[in-house]
Amino acid sequence: MQTLFVCRANICRSPTASMLFARALAARSLDGEMTVESAGTSARGQQVPAELLEILDERGVDLSSHRGRELGASMLLQADLVIALDQSQVRAVVALDPLVWAKTFRIGEFVARGRLTSRREADQGVRSWIDQVHRGRSSTELQATTAGDDISDPIGGSRARYVAMVDEVAGLVNEMVDLLYPA
Secondary structure, eight states: OEEEEEESSSSSHHHHHHHHHHHHHHHTTOTTTOEEEEEETTOOSOBOOHHHHHHHHHTTOOOTTOBOOBOOHHHHHHOSEEEESSHHHHHHHHHHOGGGGGGEEEHHHHHHHHHHHOOOOTTSOHHHHHHHHHTTOOGGGGGOOOOTTOOOOOTTSOHHHHHHHHHHHHHHHHHHHHHHSOO
């Protein structure tokens, strides 16, 4: 299984989410169950902002060698689950490959729909559960403008905005692990 996290530049939200998700999997000895990647819809190889590196370092996460990576169609084909950090990235992903709609969600949307679906049963495959989470969605939702499930991009903002983003993402990825791999 592979999860791909997507944001705009792949220097803040998506690499943070992918690292925290991978760490949450490893903490439950599930790191062999899923590979985790990140990419950006407009990545240009930039470095992670110093403010974010400092905050993540305080939490034991090292993104100092990370550079923004451009999203490619082959990444979408390989991914079993695509998690975008805001609605504009969901639209960009689906524009790149409309066939990935059923496995592409905003992070908050995935967690909220997962709660309604209930945790995956031990005998149910992960891909089958993701299909269940997708049931009832319509591609007309791509036109939605509500930001309720979006993670705000803190680039250029205060330290407090970066901390808030990291805290929000950490809570959501931990809940994703709980939903995908119930104890």
